[in-house]
Amino acid sequence: MDQKNYEGSSNASGAVALDGNYFVVADDEENRLSVFEKGSEQTLKPAIALSRVFDGEIEDGKGCEIDLEGAAAIGNVYFWIGSHSTNKDGERRPSRHRLFALQIQRNAAGEFSGQRYGRIYRTLIDDLILDRRFKPYRLDKAVGIAPKASGGLSIEGLAATPEQSLLIGFRNPLAGGTEKNGRLQDAKALIVPLLNPLNLLQGQTATFGDPIELDLGGYGIRDIAWRQGDEYLIVAGPYHANEDRSEKHRLYLWHSNKPTHKPKRLDADLGELNIEAAFFFPGQTDWVELLSDDGDTKGFQCVSVRL
Numbered sequence: 104m105d106q107k108n109y110e111g112s113s114n115a116s117g118a119v120a121l122d123g124n125y126f127v128v129a130d131d132e133e134n135r136l137s138v139f140e141k142g143s144e145q146t147l148k149p150a151i152a153l154s155r156v157f158d159g160e161i162e163d164g165k166g167c168e169i170d171l172e173g174a175a176a177i178g179n180v181y182f183w184i185g186s187h188s189t190n191k192d193g194e195r196r197p198s199r200h201r202l203f204a205l206q207i208q209r210n211a212a213g214e215f216s217g218q219r220y221g222r223i224y225r226t227l228i229d230d231l232i233l234d235r236r237f238k239p240y241r242l243d244k245a246v247g248i249a250p251k252a253s254g255g256l257s258i259e260g261l262a263a264t265p266e267q268s269l270l271i272g273f274r275n276p277l278a279g280g281t282e283k284n285g286r287l288q289d290a291k292a293l294i295v296p297l298l299n300p301l302n303l304l305q306g307q308t309a310t311f312g313d314p315i316e317l318d319l320g321g322y323g324i325r326d327i328a329w330r331q332g333d334e335y336l337i338v339a340g341p342y343h344a345n346e347d348r349s350e351k352h353r354l355y356l357w358h359s360n361k362p363t364h365k366p367k368r369l370d371a372d373l374g375e376l377n378i379e380a381a382f383f384f385p386g387q388t389d390w391v392e393l394l395s396d397d398g399d400t401k402g403f404q405c406v407s408v409r410l
Contacts, residue, residue, distance in 0.1 A: 104371075104406055104407065104408050104409070105406070105407040106143065106404060106405070106406045106407075107144075107404070107405050107406075108144065108402055108403075108404055109128075109139055109143075109144060109145070109146070109285055109402050109403055109404075109405055110144055110145045110146065110401055111137055111146030111402060112128050112130050112137040112146060112251060112402065112403060113130065113132075113187035113401065113402060113403065114130045114131050114132045114133075114403075115128050115129070115130065115379055115380060115382050115395070115396050115403035116130060116131035116171055116172050116259075116379045116396060117129040117131075117171050117172055117174040117184075117261070117324045117326070117379070118169075118174055118185065118380040118381075118392070118394050119174040119176050119181060119382050120382050120383065120385060120392075121138070122147055122214075122384075122385065123141075123142050123384050123385050123386065123387070124140055124386075125139065125140055125147075125215075126138070126139055126141065126382065126392070127137055127151075127174070127181065127207065127215075127371070127381075128146075128380070128394065128403075129171035129172075129174060129183060130171065130211060131168070131170050131171055131172060131379075131396075132168055132170075133163075133183075133187070134151050134152070134153040134154055134161055134162075134163055134167070134168060134169055134171075135150045135151060135153060135262070135338075136150065136183075136217065137150050137151075138150075138151070138152040138196050138207075138215045141220065141270050141384070144253065144402075145197065147214070147215060148191060148214075149212070149214065151205075151207070151215065153169070154215075156205055156217045156218065156219050157203070157219055157223065159201075159292070161162075161223075162198075162358040164318070166196065166198070166294055166329070167198050168198060168199075169183075169185075169198055169199055169201050169260070170185050170186040170188065170196070170198075170199045171183055171184070171185060171282040172185065172186045172257075172260075172269075172379075173256060173258065173260050173261025173263075173272070173326060173327075173380075174258060174261060174263075174380070174382075175261045175262050175263040175269060175329075176263055176299065177263045177267050177269075177296070177301060178214075178267075179206055179207075180204045180205075180206060180220050181204060181205055181206070181207055181241075182203070182204045182261060182263070182269060183202070183203055183204070183205075183261075183302060184201070184202045184258055184261045184271065184408075185198070185199040185200060185201045185202070185258070186199050186250065186257050186258050186259065187199055187200050187227060187246075187256060187257070187258045188219055188255070188256050188257045188258075189246075189247065189248070189249055189250060189255075189256070189263055190249075191250070191251070192249065193247065193248060193249040193252075194202045194395065195246070195247065197254065200225050200226075200227065200228065201223050201224070201225055201409075202223070202224040202227060202300075202303075202306055203218055203219070203220075203222075203223040203224065203304070204219075204220040204221065204300075205217040205218060205219050206218050208360050209299075221305045221306070222304055222305070222306065223302030223304075224303055224304060224308075224309070227309070228242055228246055228256070229269075230244055230309050230311075231295065231311070232246075234311060235249055235365055236311075236313060236314055237295070237311075239278070240278060240293060240314070241254065242256065242276070242322040242339075243277065244312060244314055245275070245276045247405055248274060250274070251275070251321070251342065251343050251344045252275075252287075252343075253277050253282070253286070253287050253342075253343075253379060254275075255276065255342075256273075256275060256276065257273065257274040257276045257298040257323075257400045258271060258272070258273055258274070259272060259273070259274040259323075259324060259325050259326060259329055259379075260272020260273070260274075260294075260324040260325065260326045260327040260336055260337070260338075261326075261327065262328055262329050263281060263331075264296075264326035264328055264359070265333075266327065267300070267301060268296055268297060268298045268299070268300065268312070269296070269297040269300045270294050270295075270296055270315075270327055270335070270359075271294065271295040271296075271297055271299075272292070272293075272294050272324030272325075272326070272337070273292065273293040273294070273295070273323060273324060274323035274324055274325060274340070275293060275323055275342040276293065276342075277290030277291060277321075277323055278291040278292075278316045279291055279316075280321065281316045287307040287321070287342070288321055289321050290315070290321055291316040291317055291318050291319070292315060292316070292317045292319045292323050292324045292337075292339065292362045293294060293305065293314060293315070293317075293324075294314070294315040294317065294327070295311060295314060295315075295317075296311060296312030296313070296315065297309060297310075297312075298311065298312055299410075304371050309403075313323035314392045317355075317357060317362075317365075317366055318365045318366070319337065319338070319339040319353070319355060319366065319369070319375070320353065322338070322339035322340055322341055322342070322350075322353060323339065323340065323341070323342040324337060324339060325338040325339060325340045325352065325379060326338040326378070326379065326380050326381045326392065327368055327381075328381040328382050328383055328384075330356070330383060330388050330391075330410075333358050333359045333360045334356060334357070334358055334359075335353070335356070335357050335358075335359060336352060336353060336354060336356060336381055336391050337354070337355040337356075337357055337366060338350055338353075338378045338380075338381050338384075339352065339353045339355060339398040340352075340353070340378070347400060348375055348377075348399065350374060351372075351374075352373050352377070352378045353369075353371075353373075354368070354369040354371045354373070354391075354406055355368050355369065356369060356410075369410065373393070374405075375397075376395040376397070376404065377395050377396050377397055377404060378391070378393050378395055379394055379395065379396040380393070380394040381393050381394070388408050388410075389409060389410055390408065390409055390410070391407070391408050392405055392406075392407055393405070393406045393408060
């Protein structure tokens, strides 16, 4: 396991590789993206301000954060998703109900910039509520419950598939389970396949696959990353706040062609790391990059784990 500290983004929450040397990171408290060079300590300037890329549709300021939580790439189109959650007090935040994409370019001076790709999709949860297949997850109730409470709503994982669809991973709500001492036990994590993301952002109606429930030992999904073929790496963690850090994050390998099979848990000691994002550099499927949001205002840790 190789660990590096990066400065310039203090609340890393989603990340994706741009190529074999550069990766882009979202901050869940600011509507901006930061580009880093592998192994270099500081972010490259300028950051990509989403309020400029999506002029008038994304704003900065208190209560306007998208709470970016997941990232995925389909070709040269980079998708980002908000948590779709309320704030910690259960107050609704429409700014978090967003799935959008942009293309990222680098100029001759080495500066990165973004250009929007199509529209911003704002009605994911509304569309799922209208789809009878998702009725058991009570998303109509979850949308008004705090994200780390039992039955609340929080999206944290996003992965692209070789078929150019997206897998949307929920930290909360979980499926099934039983209440014990105020906590949900033995529930399964939810994945929603979004089958037409590229066309969706060009104006088509959303098309979903059947819901997928995964046994992650009662944990929800913190991130998903496509590895190779039909194989994905999943970062799993408790749905609740876990304030005492008593429940450790886990890594799993899952094969999408066997959706009902229990994912394989990996023997990886992540210690006290609070993993928020995972990605692979192109062609480096034996090493996964894990980003930890540890509340450090100076930056974040990136841990490379050999699989």
